[in-house]
Structures are given as structure tokens and as C-alpha cells.
Amino acid sequence: MTEPLPLFPTAQAPPSGQVDLTLTVTEERPRLRADAARNRTRLLEVAAELAAERGIGNVTMEAVATAAKVGKGTVFRRFGDRAGLMLALLDHHEQQLQTAFLTGPPPLGPDAPAAERLRAFGPAIIRHERAHRDLYLAAHGDLARHYSSPANHLRLGHLALLLRQLKAPGDIELVAHTLLGYLGTLLADHLLTQRGMSVERLAAGWYDLVERLGAAG
Amino acid sequence: MTEPLPLFPTAQAPPSGQVDLTLTVTEERPRLRADAARNRTRLLEVAAELAAERGIGNVTMEAVATAAKVGKGTVFRRFGDRAGLMLALLDHHEQQLQTAFLTGPPPLGPDAPAAERLRAFGPAIIRHERAHRDLYLAAHGDLARHYSSPANHLRLGHLALLLRQLKAPGDIELVAHTLLGYLGTLLADHLLTQRGMSVERLAAGWYDLVERLGAAG
DNA sequence: ACATTCAACGGACCACGGTCCGCTTGTTCC
């Protein structure tokens, strides 16, 4: 229980302006006051800690507030609601994944051919979501928000980019949505745990999907 | 406000054994005591009424209980939780839709060729979900349950059936899931309201999808 | 008719998410 790492840098990662893709507006956040920023990181640290020791599902907003020695109102002011806190927690892991396919090594990163990257994308997402399963489930409590989340938007843009590079036919944005839908946390989880499918089968399904939807017209 | 129709028959519609598809278990419900059944229908009627007059989002479980002159515990005993009540409400509309594509006229029903039916399926679902938008949103509060719901299972089985008739290649079950994912309430809603797409565009996307995923190997 | 049993009932009770508003404190500008 000693504090090992300086995770959760004070400010949100600055928008790395590269891939814009003109799909949505990247909301700008107005910079926090010093004490607020301090509290923000404390809250995230504490929340992660509590989640680790008792499972994210058993972490109440009040508990987080108390453990971080702030009022409950502060937590809500900062994160909006429970899903917001979860999203913020998730954000950290999400960024790891993002760098993996934005700037990482092949086959995920930009040095591999588009078809390769597209193939690799699916299993990477599924693995990642499995690793942080409960957090994803908790965060997507409000599913409506999910589709507008920066993370999802980024994935979408990435897929659209690859599809365009492949000269895939049809309505690219819709095809990208279809592909992302296949990788959705809840669907994948359902297929794996309820229907007892193997990760390999899901991966094979993905390869097939990509081949049929990504093939040039 | 006069009571117009005898909706919500006392018992759940009996399982019409036809299309089984061996995809899940069809749970059997153990038959209710007379008073319980009476209460069940009263609750559903009252809930529908309240939903109509103040919007489903503003209908609390307690309000339903009070309006139906039963204790709150009774509501929860019957429907499990809020999502359960919503699902039960939805069930009625759902059955209309189901008969439309199980036994109705072409192009949805069994007298049209499989390719036609598959094409028609998408817009039909989207229209239906739009018509009952808020109910769907409220019901899918717990998304995990959604995938196991009988309604979803039926759609899945239907799609799988059509795909098989078309001799579509690949992992049929996964392809069916992909197609259904495209029609998901939340996704469709997001694309229509947030991203401002037209129903026509979604429909066109569906036709394209169906063509590429349903085409014989 | 009566006894037995057990699903169903009611509503007090609890926990948690979320809001509100009067007070405090960092920031900025002179």
C-alpha cells in the first residue's frame, strides 16, 4: 500500500493535434485552479486504490470523497457523475492503448501496412477491454455518453483512416461504426462469458469481417 | 383517460415453440397466483398510463406502486428492478414487431425471398426502435441483460436463419451479432440525433452491409 | 369445512447518487 507511482498527471494529456479526422469537436477543458488540480489527482489516486482493494463496483462516490479528505460535492463538481469518474480512471489506461496504435510498433503502429493494422486492431481492443473489464462496465453505465467519448471517437477516426487508406467502398463512417460495434465491451463480454466463445473465435470473426468490409470495391 | 383496451394479457405470451435455433435457453416462468397475476397486469397498465402522461423517465417505481395501490415491494418482487419493468412494458410492442417478421406479409414475412427479408429487416427495426425510443433507452439501463433478452435472442435467431438460407459464408452467429449491432438502439439513436444522419443514410448503410456480409461465399 | 403451506404483500428502512447554497481561497489586476 505504499505509493508506488506518480500516475495521473495533474492535467489531462494535451490534445495531440495530429489525427483530427473532422468527425467531432474536441472539447477544450479550461485549466483548473491549483488546488482543484491537486484534488483531482488525489481523487483519482484514491479511487484507483479503493478499486484495487475492493473492486470498482464497491467503491461509492462518498467513500472516494472521504478517503481523499474532500467533500462529496467536490467529487461531483470535478467528474460530473459516477460514470465521469470511471471514464477519468479509464482514461489513463486508454491512453496507453492509444499510443500503441497511433505511434507504436507494427503491426498496430503506423509502420505496418493498413490491412495489417486493421487486422491487428480488433484483438488488441478486445484484449485491452478484457484486461479492464469491470472498469469499462462501470464506466459505460451511461451508454449514451460512450459514443461521444474521446476514446471512442479516436478509435472511430483511426478505423476510418485505415479504411480510407484501403480504399474500402461504401459509407466509411458507418462501416467504422459497424466494426467498432463488433468490438464493444458488452458484446465481447457477453460472447466470451455467457456464450462461452473463445477469444480465438472472436479474433477469427474479426479477420473475416475486416476482409469483407475493408476490401477495395 | 377512460380505459380503452385490454392490453397486457394476464400471462406472458406462451413460448411459440417454432424457431428455436438452439442459441439459448428459453427460461420457463412458473405461473403466478391469481392475485399476483392481477397485480401484474394492473401494474403494467398503470405504468403505461403514467409513462404516457409524464414521460417514462419521470415515472418512479414508487409512483407506479402507489398508483396501482400496491406496496413498492410488490413491484420489485414482480419485475426485479426498474429495467425489468421497462422490459416488460416493451415486451408488448416487441411482440407486434416479432409477428411482423415471423408471420407477417412480405417483404418482412416468410413469403419473401431471404435476401429481401434481410434487407427489409434493418429499416423495420430502426423504425420500431425510434417509435419507442425512450422506452428502449430506459429498458437498456442494464445493457448486460439486453443481450440475453428473449427479444434480442429472437432477432438474432431470425438473422442467423436468413443468413443460412442465403448460404452466407463465415461464422454465422458472429455475423448476425455484427448486423444486430448496427441496429442497436443506442448506436442508431446516436447517429440520428447526435451526428445528424438521416434514416435514409442508415438504411443505405444497412443495405450495403447486408450485401457484403450476406453474399454467398 | 378446516388445516397447512408458502407465494405474495406492504411499507418501513437503507444506501447511494446527485444537488444546493453559503463560505473559503486561489488568481488577477491595479
Added chain:
DNA sequence: GGAACAAGCGGACCGTGGTCCGTTGAATGT
């Protein structure tokens, strides 16, 4: 340094979903 301002803070408060458990009364067998 000090004044003016807005952002941040805390925690009492509220509504709602969900649980618990003692009581009631259908169903069923004799």
C-alpha cells in the same frame, strides 16, 4: 499589498432504487 472576482469547496439534504421481514390469504389436500 490589497481589492474584486470567480472557481472551488463541503456537507446537509433529497429522491429514488432496492431490500427486509413480519403478516396475509390463495391454493391444495383431507
